[in-house]
Amino acid sequence: QVQLIESGGGLVQPGGSLRLSCAASGGTLSSFGMGWFRQAPGKEREFVAAINWSGGNTYYAASVKGRFTISRDNAKNTVNLQMSSLKPEDTAVYYCAARRAHSPLSYYTVAGYDYWGQGTQVTVSS
Numbered sequence: 088q089v090q091l092i093e094s095g096g097g098l099v100q101p102g103g104s105l106r107l108s109c110a111a112s113g114g115t116l117s118s119f120g121m122g123w124f125r126q127a128p129g130k131e132r133e134f135v136a137a138i139n140w141s142g143g144n145t146y147y148a149a150s151v152k153g154r155f156t157i158s159r160d161n162a163k164n165t166v167n168l169q170m171s172s173l174k175p176e177d178t179a180v181y182y183c184a185a186r187r188a189h190s191p192l193s194y195y196t197v198a199g200y201d202y203w204g205q206g207t208q209v210t211v212s213s
Contacts, residue, residue: 090204120188
């Protein structure tokens with residue numbers, strides 16, 4: 088059973104940056120595609136970014152493309168989300184998720200992932 092733990096959330100001013108990290112225990116992340124989702128109060132969980140098992144392919148929501156970068160370090164068993172030019176509408180709980188490497192399901196949907204972290208709060212406010 089893979090357990091995912093997010094870290095790095097916090098309060099940041101508009102235009103600022105944050106780096107989220109996701110660490111895994113109970114499994115090797117190199118066997119999984121990884122994704123980040125977020126959920127704002129009263130809204131559904133939405134896709135943010137994803138990366139395939141090797142790191143060779145990345146996927147982004149249109150709302151974050153050019154501002155966020157997903158990366159992975161399989162040697163350290165971690166996945167990161169570098170967030171820049173943050174906006175108030177980026178405020179949400181951010182979740183790390185893992186999916187089996189060759190899953191046929193979409194990277195862009197909640198149903199495409201098998202394991203989830205507990206989430207970390209990101210608040211963008213002046």
